[in-house]
Amino acid sequence: MAYNEKILKDDVLRVFLIGSGGPINNEVRVAPCIAVIAGGEFFLVDVGPGTYRIVDVMRLPIPHLSKILLTHFHSDHIGDLGEANMMSWANGRTKALEVYGPEGVEKVVNGFIMAYEHDTGYRIAHHGKDIMLPEAGTPISKIVKFSDPKERILCFETDGLKVYAFQVDHSPVKSAVGYRIEYKGNVVVITGDTKKTNNLAEHCKDADILFSEAISYEMLNNMIEGLKRINLTRSTKILKDIQDYHMEPVVAARIAKEAGVKKLVYVHITPPLTNKATEELYLKGVSDIFDGEIILGRDRMKFKLKPKE
Numbered sequence: 001m002a003y004n005e006k007i008l009k010d011d012v013l014r015v016f017l018i019g020s021g022g023p024i025n026n027e028v029r030v031a032p033c034i035a036v037i038a039g040g041e042f043f044l045v046d047v048g049p050g051t052y053r054i055v056d057v058m059r060l061p062i063p064h065l066s067k068i069l070l071t072h073f074h075s076d077h078i079g080d081l082g083e084a085n086m087m088s089w090a091n092g093r094t095k096a097l098e099v100y101g102p103e104g105v106e107k108v109v110n111g112f113i114m115a116y117e118h119d120t121g122y123r124i125a126h127h128g129k130d131i132m133l134p135e136a137g138t139p140i141s142k143i144v145k146f147s148d149p150k151e152r153i154l155c156f157e158t159d160g161l162k163v164y165a166f167q168v169d170h171s172p173v174k175s176a177v178g179y180r181i182e183y184k185g186n187v188v189v190i191t192g193d194t195k196k197t198n199n200l201a202e203h204c205k206d207a208d209i210l211f212s213e214a215i216s217y218e219m220l221n222n223m224i225e226g227l228k229r230i231n232l233t234r235s236t237k238i239l240k241d242i243q244d245y246h247m248e249p250v251v252a253a254r255i256a257k258e259a260g261v262k263k264l265v266y267v268h269i270t271p272p273l274t275n276k277a278t279e280e281l282y283l284k285g286v287s288d289i290f291d292g293e294i295i296l297g298r299d300r301m302k303f304k305l306k307p308k309e
C-alpha cells in the first residue's frame with residue numbers, strides 16, 4: 001500500500017482537517033481530528049470516533065505517525081485512539097506512539113492498552129516479531145503539566161517544528177488544553193473544546209490559521225423547543241447543558257479578531273449542518289466581527305503553509 005511519504009520531506013506546514021464535527025453524529029461530519037505534517041513529523045490532534053479510517057483513506061504516511069495530542073478526554077475526541085495505535089503499527093510503524101494530553105492521559109492510554117492487549121498478542125504471534133515490532137505496539141503517555149495556568153508548555157520540538165500546549169476552560173472537564181504549532185514562521189492554533197478566555201486569545205496571537213470549536217446555541221435552542229413539544233426531556237437537558245462550556249460562532253470570531261488571526265476555520269461544528277440554510281444560520285454575524293478569511297470546516301479539507309523564514 002502506497003502512502004504519500006513525499007510530504008514528510010519538504011519545508012511546508014500541512015494540515016488536514018480529518019473530522020470537522022462535534023459530539024452529535026451525522027452523515028456530513030465525523031468527530032474531531034486534525035492531522036499535521038511538518039519538519040518530517042506526522043501527528044494527530046484528537047482522534048474521535050470514525051476519524052482514523054479517513055486518515056488512512058487520505059493516504060497520509062501512516063507508518064510515520066509518531067504522536068497523538070489529545071485536547072481532553074470526552075469520547076468524541078478519543079474514541080479512535082486504539083484503532084490509530086493498532087492500525088498504524090500493523091501498517092509499519094516502528095516506534096512506540098507517544099500520546100500527549102493533560103493530567104489523566106495516562107489513565108486513558110492505559111485503558112486502551114488493556115482493551116487491545118489480546119489483539120496486540122495475536123498480531124505478534126501471527127505475523128512474527130520482525131513484522132510487528134513488540135516495542136512499537138504499546139503507546140507511551142506524555143503528561144502535559146502546568147505550574148502557571150497562563151503558561152505555554154513546549155510538548156516537543158523537531159527540526160524547527162515547535163508544538164506547545166496551553167490551558168483552556170472546558171469546566172467541569174479538568175483539564176483541557178489547546179495546541180499551538182509553529183514552523184518556519186507559520187502558526188497554526190487548535191482550540192480544543194473551550195469557553196472564551198483571555199488566555200485563549202493570548203495563545204491564538206497572530207495565528208495564520210485558527211481552528212476554532214464553535215456551537216450554535218441559537219440552533220440548539222431551536223432544537224430544544226422542538227424536543228420539548230414531544231417531551232424528550234433527556235435530550236433537552238443535554239442540549240442545554242452543552243451550552244455551559246463552548247463558544248458560539250460569533251464568540252470564536254471575536255477571539256480571532258482580538259488575536260489578529262488571519263484565517264478562521266470552524267470545527268467541532270454543532271449541531272449538524274445539513275444544507276445551505278443551516279450553514280448560513282451557523283455563520284450568522286461572524287463576518288461582521290472578524291474581517292479575515294472565514295472557512296466553514298469540512299472533513300478532508302487540506303491546508304498548506306509555505307515557509308516564511
Ligand SMILES: [Zn+2]
Pocket residue numbers: 022023074076077193268
Ligand atoms: Zn467535543
Ligand SMILES: [Zn+2]
Pocket residue numbers: 072074170173193
Ligand atoms: Zn468536550
